[in-house]
Amino acid sequence: MRVLGIDPGREKCGLAVVDEQGVLIRQVAARGEYLRLVADWVHKYGVEQIVIGDGTGSNQVRQELKRSLPDLEIAEVDERFTTEEARRLYWVEHPPKGWRRLIPVGMQVPPEPYDDYVAVILAQRFFAGQS
Numbered sequence: 663m664r665v666l667g668i669d670p671g672r673e674k675c676g677l678a679v680v681d682e683q684g685v686l687i688r689q690v691a692a693r694g695e696y697l698r699l700v701a702d703w704v705h706k707y708g709v710e711q712i713v714i715g716d717g718t719g720s721n722q723v724r725q726e727l728k729r730s731l732p733d734l735e736i737a738e739v740d741e742r743f744t745t746e747e748a749r750r751l752y753w754v755e756h757p758p759k760g761w762r763r764l765i766p767v768g769m770q771v772p773p774e775p776y777d778d779y780v781a782v783i784l785a786q787r788f789f790a791g792q793s
Contacts, residue, residue, distance in 0.1 A: 665711040666703055667785030668696075668727075669744070669777045670719035676777025679707045680785035688778035696723075697730050704731060713788040715741035715780065739784045739791075748779035 664686070669676035675696040678688035686707055691699050703709060712727060714720055716738045727736055753767040762770065 663711065664707055664709050665713050665785045665788055666700060666707075666709045667739075667781035667783075667788070668700070668712065668714045668723060669741070669780035669784060670714060670717070670723035671777060672719055674775060674777055675719075675723070676775075676779065676781035677703070678778055678781035678785055679703050679709060680782060680789075682789065685782055688782055690775045690777045697726060700727070701730060704734065709734070711788070712736045713739050713785050715739060715744065715784050717741040737788055739787045741780075741784065744780045744783045747783050748776050751779045751782070752776045 664679060664681045667678045667680060671693065673693055675691050675693060677691055677696065677699060679686040687703065689699065712731070712734050714724060714736060720738065724736055749772060750767070752772045753770070756772070758765070758767060758770065
């Protein structure tokens with residue numbers, strides 16, 4: 663099964679298509695263009711389920727998704743502590759270089775938006791709840 667995880671936000675959304683084997687694609691999209699990207703990925707990757715975090719902006723995003731993609735089921739996932747998990751995941755995939763190696767990653771904020779990593783974690787939580 664392929665799911666599309668969405669970390670909703672006021673200005674941007676984290677998006678990720680994930681299956682049991684791993685992450686197929688992930689991206690941070692501006693709030694105004696996320697629906698176009700979601701619709702494209704649903705068809706391109708054969709997404710069967712949308713998973714959305716239950717935090718900021720989730721109600722509005724859920725309504726927009728229902729209007730835009732009425733045939734897809736939307737599951738809500740607990741978003742607590744996903745920011746911290748996403749930071750750790752970011753630093754695993756992008757180990758600090760140069761002077762950043764000297765500072766513990768727990769004290770660092772990634773130099774770019776990492777909402778897409780939150781979307782990955784939401785999708786993984788969905789799969790974990792399915793077993």
